[in-house]
Amino acid sequence: MSSSLHLPPSMSPLLMLEPVGRAWENIMKSYSPATIEFAGTLIVQLVFFWGPCAIYLSLDKLFPRFSERHKIQPAPKQPTRSEILDCLGVVLKNQIISTALHGLLIYISTLTGKGAFRVEASLPSLHEIVRDLIFSLLLREALFYYSHRVLHHPRLYPKIHKIHHRFTAPVALAAQYAHPIEQIVANILPITIPPQLLNSHILTFWIFMAYELIETTTVHSGYDFFLNAAKMHDLHHEKFLIYFGAIGVLDWFHGTDGSKMAAKRKAKGAVAGKGVSQNKVDAGVKGEKSD
Ligand SMILES: [Zn+2]
Numbered sequence: 085m086s087s088s089l090h091l092p093p094s095m096s097p098l099l100m101l102e103p104v105g106r107a108w109e110n111i112m113k114s115y116s117p118a119t120i121e122f123a124g125t126l127i128v129q130l131v132f133f134w135g136p137c138a139i140y141l142s143l144d145k146l147f148p149r150f151s152e153r154h155k156i157q158p159a160p161k162q163p164t165r166s167e168i169l170d171c172l173g174v175v176l177k178n179q180i181i182s183t184a185l186h187g188l189l190i191y192i193s194t195l196t197g198k199g200a201f202r203v204e205a206s207l208p209s210l211h212e213i214v215r216d217l218i219f220s221l222l223l224r225e226a227l228f229y230y231s232h233r234v235l236h237h238p239r240l241y242p243k244i245h246k247i248h249h250r251f252t253a254p255v256a257l258a259a260q261y262a263h264p265i266e267q268i269v270a271n272i273l274p275i276t277i278p279p280q281l282l283n284s285h286i287l288t289f290w291i292f293m294a295y296e297l298i299e300t301t302t303v304h305s306g307y308d309f310f311l312n313a314a315k316m317h318d319l320h321h322e323k324f325l326i327y328f329g330a331i332g333v334l335d336w337f338h339g340t341d342g343s344k345m346a347a348k349r350k351a352k353g354a355v356a357g358k359g360v361s362q363n364k365v366d367a368g369v370k371g372e373k374s375d
């Protein structure tokens with residue numbers, strides 16, 4: 085049976101899921117690689133972005149006491165209903181733009197014959213999946229950290245990144261509340277470039293994309309779930325000047341993690357207020373209200 089699936093000799097975790105292998109083979113027989121890449125990526129976006137968003141956003145309606153207990157920032161700082169509706173419109177617009185761009189890139193790749201990902205009947209091995217995920221995770225951190233810091237440059241911040249910082253107490257949907265340039269440069273490219281460099285299997289890319297979408301909605305959720313995974317990015321939205329990365333390694337390396345900043349301010353003692361002003365200039369938020 086398994087020989088008909090065109091599986092590689094190396095072990096794949098998906099081999100353990102025979103129905104998955106069979107379903108994948110049927111999909112490959114029924115649709116073109118371009119259709120599979122476009123439709124599959126859209127489905128991953130719909131399920132793993134809108135799914136967590138719906139869960140996080142409905143918590144305060146369905147379980148208000150539970151929600152209040154786990155919210156990182158207090159109720160008065162939470163966004164209003166109209167702000168969330170505005171957020172919904174911006175996110176929909178961004179996703180339409182990114183989906184259209186993806187469609188265009190796939191169309192170009194069909195003309196050139198060079199696809200960004202491997203869309204093939206063979207399933208990736210466990211070794212390949214783990215290798216690609218680790219590499220993609222680390223490179224995504226670097227691309228996100230540095231593009232994010234560039235967006236905090238005083239010349240770019242007011243025009244582009246200030247939009248994303250409108251939510252000082254973020255909600256999951258605010259993960260893609262951004263200027264279209266930021267959506268492409270800081271949100272999409274750091275996730276798509278690493279697996280493209282590796283010419284990853286499309287299934288590996290979808291696993292990575294699903295993980296990153298769950299991660300970004302969780303760190304914007306405003307809740308302390310999953311060992312307070314949202315704490316760092318929530319602090320970035322609240323304070324602007326700290327935690328530019330997602331994992332925290334580059335924040336530690338560059339001294340932009342919260343503890344080092346606090347120690348610096350403490351050392352400055354009486355002139356702490358002056359130090360904060362300078363930090364705000366560095367962050368590109370000079371003269372911007374933080375509410
Ligand atoms: Zn920022």
Ligand SMILES: [Zn+2]
Pocket residue numbers: 248254258259304317321
């Ligand atoms: Zn954010």
